[in-house]
Amino acid sequence: MTGPRSREGGDVHDWGPLVGELAKRKERALGMGGPELVARQHSLGKLTVRERLDLLLDPGTWVEYGMLADHMDAGLGDRYLAADGAVTGIGEIDGRPVAVAAYDFTVMAGSMGKVGEDKIARMRAHALRQRIPMVWLLDSAGARIQSTSGSSFAGAGALFREQVAMSGVVPMVAAMLGHCAAGTAYIPALADFVPMVKGTSSMALGGRHLVKAAVGEDVTEEEMGGSAVHTKVSGVADLEVADDAECLRIVREYLGFFPSHNGERPPVKQTDDPVDRRVEELYGIVPTAPRRAYDVRKVVAAIADDHEVFWMKPEWAKNIVTAFARIGGQPVGVLANQPMVLGGALDVNAADKAARFVWLCDAFNIPLVFLHDVPGFIVGSAVEKQGIIRHGAKMLFAISEATVPKISVVMRKSYGAGYFVMNGLAYEADYIVAWPTAEIAVMGPDGAVNIIHRKTLAAIEDEDERAQKRLELAEEIRRNIDPYVAAGHAQLDDVIDPADTRLAIARGLRISADKRVDRPARKHGVLPV
Amino acid sequence: MAEIRAEITANVWQVVVDEGQMVAEGDEICILESMKMEIPVVTEVPGVVRELHVAPEQTVQEGDLIAVIDEA
Numbered sequence: 390m391t392g393p394r395s396r397e398g399g400d401v402h403d404w405g406p407l408v409g410e411l412a413k414r415k416e417r418a419l420g421m422g423g424p425e426l427v428a429r430q431h432s433l434g435k436l437t438v439r440e441r442l443d444l445l446l447d448p449g450t451w452v453e454y455g456m457l458a459d460h461m462d463a464g465l466g467d468r469y470l471a472a473d474g475a476v477t478g479i480g481e482i483d484g485r486p487v488a489v490a491a492y493d494f495t496v497m498a499g500s501m502g503k504v505g506e507d508k509i510a511r512m513r514a515h516a517l518r519q520r521i522p523m524v525w526l527l528d529s530a531g532a533r534i535q536s537t538s539g540s541s542f543a544g545a546g547a548l549f550r551e552q553v554a555m556s557g558v559v560p561m562v563a564a565m566l567g568h569c570a571a572g573t574a575y576i577p578a579l580a581d582f583v584p585m586v587k588g589t590s591s592m593a594l595g596g597r598h599l600v601k602a603a604v605g606e607d608v609t610e611e612e613m614g615g616s617a618v619h620t621k622v623s624g625v626a627d628l629e630v631a632d633d634a635e636c637l638r639i640v641r642e643y644l645g646f647f648p649s650h651n652g653e654r655p656p657v658k659q660t661d662d663p664v665d666r667r668v669e670e671l672y673g674i675v676p677t678a679p680r681r682a683y684d685v686r687k688v689v690a691a692i693a694d695d696h697e698v699f700w701m702k703p704e705w706a707k708n709i710v711t712a713f714a715r716i717g718g719q720p721v722g723v724l725a726n727q728p729m730v731l732g733g734a735l736d737v738n739a740a741d742k743a744a745r746f747v748w749l750c751d752a753f754n755i756p757l758v759f760l761h762d763v764p765g766f767i768v769g770s771a772v773e774k775q776g777i778i779r780h781g782a783k784m785l786f787a788i789s790e791a792t793v794p795k796i797s798v799v800m801r802k803s804y805g806a807g808y809f810v811m812n813g814l815a816y817e818a819d820y821i822v823a824w825p826t827a828e829i830a831v832m833g834p835d836g837a838v839n840i841i842h843r844k845t846l847a848a849i850e851d852e853d854e855r856a857q858k859r860l861e862l863a864e865e866i867r868r869n870i871d872p873y874v875a876a877g878h879a880q881l882d883d884v885i886d887p888a889d890t891r892l893a894i895a896r897g898l899r900i901s902a903d904k905r906v907d908r909p910a911r912k913h914g915v916l917p918v
Numbered sequence: 919m920a921e922i923r924a925e926i927t928a929n930v931w932q933v934v935v936d937e938g939q940m941v942a943e944g945d946e947i948c949i950l951e952s953m954k955m956e957i958p959v960v961t962e963v964p965g966v967v968r969e970l971h972v973a974p975e976q977t978v979q980e981g982d983l984i985a986v987i988d989e990a
Contacts, residue, residue, distance in 0.1 A: 680956045731926050732955025764953040769927050771980050802954075833954045 418456045418471045422495030430495050435566065435589055436633040438476050438493040441526050444637040445489070446480030453478035454515075455508040462503065462536055470496050474529075475505030477512045479521075482641050483656075485649055488516040491526035494567050499529030501572055502536060506548065513551050520650035522560040524640060525576055528567030531596065548572075552579040557752035560647045564636050565626065568610045570596035581749055582701075583626040584639050585616035592619065592626075624705040624738060642699060646713045646720040647753050655720040655755050660694045664717040664895035667888040668692055675887065677826055679801060682728040685710055688760060688800070689723050692716070692891045698723075701746060706738035711746040716758070717895045722750035724811065725760035728801075734767045735807060740780040743810070744787035751787075756794035756901070758894055763807035764833065782917035784810040790914065792817075794901035796894050799823035799872070799881070804832050814880050819904060820897030822883045824890075827872040829881075834866040841866070920963045920987045924978040928952030933974060935985075939967045947985050948972055965990040 395401045421427055421437055430437055436444070442451060454477045460470045474496035479486050490509040492499035516523040555561060556579065563577035565585040574592040577583040585592075593600070593614035600606050600613065612618075619626035630636045648655050674687045690696045693714035701711045707730040712723045724743055726733035735743075750757055766772070766781050788795075788810055797818045803811060808829055812818050823829070830837070839846070842862045849855040875881045885893050928950035935947055943964045950957040969986040972978060 680954065682956060682958060728955060729958070732953045732957045734926070734953040734955070764955055767926065767953060771927060835954055 414457055417469070421471050421493055422497075426495035433589060434632065435494070435528065435586075437495065438491045438526065438528070441566065441633060441637060442476065442480065442489065442491060444634055445524065445526070445640060446482060446487075447484065450481035450486075451478055452480065454511060455504075458504045458508060460502050460504055460536075464536060470502065472496070473502045473505035473508070474499050475502075475508055477508040479515065482644050485521070485644075486519065487522045487524050487644065488512040488519075489524050489526065492529035492567075492573070494528040494530075497533065499567065499573075500533035500535075501529060501531065502533045510548065510551070513548070513555065516559050517551075517555055520559055520652065522562065522644055522647065522649060523555065524644075525561075525563045525580065527563055527565055527569050527573050527576060527592075528590075529569055529573040531569065531571040531573050549575055549579060552576065556581075557651060557748075559650050560644060560753060562640050562643065564640055565590035565592060565616075566633055566636060568596070570594070570599070574614070578625060582640075582643050583619075584628040584630050584636050584643075585619060585626045586633060586636050587616045587629050587631060589633075591615045620702070621704045624702060624742065627702050628700070629704065643713075646699065646715075646755065651753055653754070655753065657718040657720075658694075658715055660715065660718050662694045665892045668891050669888045671887040671890065675800060675824075675826070679826070679828065682732065684729050685725045685727045685733075685760065685762065686712075689714065689725055692894065693723075694718065702742055706736070706742040708733055708736065709739040709743050711742060713755070716891065716898060719898055720755050721758045721894075721898070722746060722755050723758045723760065726763040726807075726811070728762055731767065732764055733762050734764050735781070735784070735810070736767050736772060737775045737777050737780040740766075740777070740784040740810070744783045747784075747787040747791050751791040751793050754793055756796065756898055757791060757812065759795070759797045759812040761797065761799040761803040761808065761811045761827075762801040763803055763811055765805040765807040779917045781806060781810065786914065786917055788812055788816050792904070792906040792908075794819050794898055794904050796897035796901070797821040798885075798890055798893065799827040799829060800887070801826045802828040802833065804828070804830055817906065819901035820882055820893070822885045822893050822897075823872040823875065823881050824887045825872060825884060827875070827881075827884070828867075828870045829872070829875050830870045834863040834870060837866050838863040919968065920961070920965070920989055921983060922947055922959060922961060922985045922987065924950065924959070924980055924982045924984055926950065926952050926957065927979050928957060928977070930972045930974055930976045930978060931956060933970065933972060935967050935970070937967055937970050940990075941965060941967060941987065950978065959984055961985075961987050963987055963989045 393401055427437055458473045460473050474493050476491040479488055490512050561580040562582045563580035567590055569592045591610040591614040597610055616629040620629040630639055668691050670691050675683055690698050699713040708727050710725040710727050714723055795812050795818050797812045814821050846855055872884045876884050931951040932949045941961050944960050946958045946960050948959050965987040968988040971983045
């Protein structure tokens, strides 16, 4: 089609070359770091940043911000850095928008350049302003030292402060999809949820070469900060996943439990699983013999809608289980003591894990369900040196602060401060019930007898006679550790058949759905950490 | 060789395996008694029990060696 001619003789509607040039530029950006580096990314078992976005987001929802960005750094010459190594934009997960910042390892190792970081700052601002979750896909060597090794660093660091301001306002997920050092290791540390891909991802404050130079240690990224370290030993990450695809699926699943921001309720998911389903398999799972262990994860799965459970930090501090599940479609955060590990006794890491999980749920209006079977905090000189008092205090602090609905089920024992931190009656439990096997007391009869009757027992010289007396006295104490004594004092709202546990939790959630607790105004408490 | 160590200060209540015995992943090696609970100690690897360092009634500290498994 030929339009009118201009004075110079050209077509005045000559859009073809202009649109062509635009398409060419976009195609170049979509080519990322070029075919060779894309092939290398694939050979490492990793997906490209564009493939990752396709798996993370609902099809056709991606709105990219800053695709045409480049480094704009005279020092890097006329080299082209697609999107400046950071792909940013807004897409949808299950029909709800999320802001995404995805580092592209094929572009200068995903290093953090000035323009790329400006783009990500815009996403943080956007997430906060629109009150939508923020997801980082991390595959970055960290700071672009080539550009920032000078004293312009003095102005840097806003990214972390801004992330702190976002905390508890919008959900933040940092998916670890590559080896990340320094800057890109603090991003996950400040995020709510951190899945790590086994084998290809790591995080460390200093990368391998820096570590060798600074402290003389010769280690691989994997040994220093791989998924095994962070999901089993340090507790920095939440889940180890097999590959990129599983990681992105897990991010979608995780966000399905969360509202878009702290002013909303979490989304209810329809289910055909009736809330009054009798959970009779619990009779087979939980022994009535009080000292016998069992796997509490089976209890959580049996109670949950459709037996579906999302485990958080399942390989770390295994003496307490933290998980998301749904009851009658309503998302809940479950904390359950695990008798299989350390007898379910709480230690410093368990307190850490539990406190953080409670803060996470409370920030986003996710009700909490506590399944008690806890002999208390571990005692002894080893744990005192680790600071178990302040860690225990941290868990007390988190439980006390939480204003979401809190439902407690005392399955078996619940002793001492263990009962408090598992949301005992005094911790604003909205509905607290017990099984007939429940034992709630300051300590168990075997421990108590040695304290209460120490002198009586010491006075008996014959060893057999003393052992017999100890058993008798312990039995006397045990008679007072009985759920019907607690129920008699109305310190338990009910004693239930274990098979009705799911129904009891559903009722508790219904009763407390519009819970409101007002605390005295303050900047913040002084947190024991 | 995989070392199995105590995760808690405890009394050894029962030793379930003998030296030279084959074990599968998740099998109990011994049962400790601590915090009023029976705490099973299991192997995370299959193999042969090469060394056993505990006996009933003995006390173990956190980190003490319980057994060495020769990985199959």
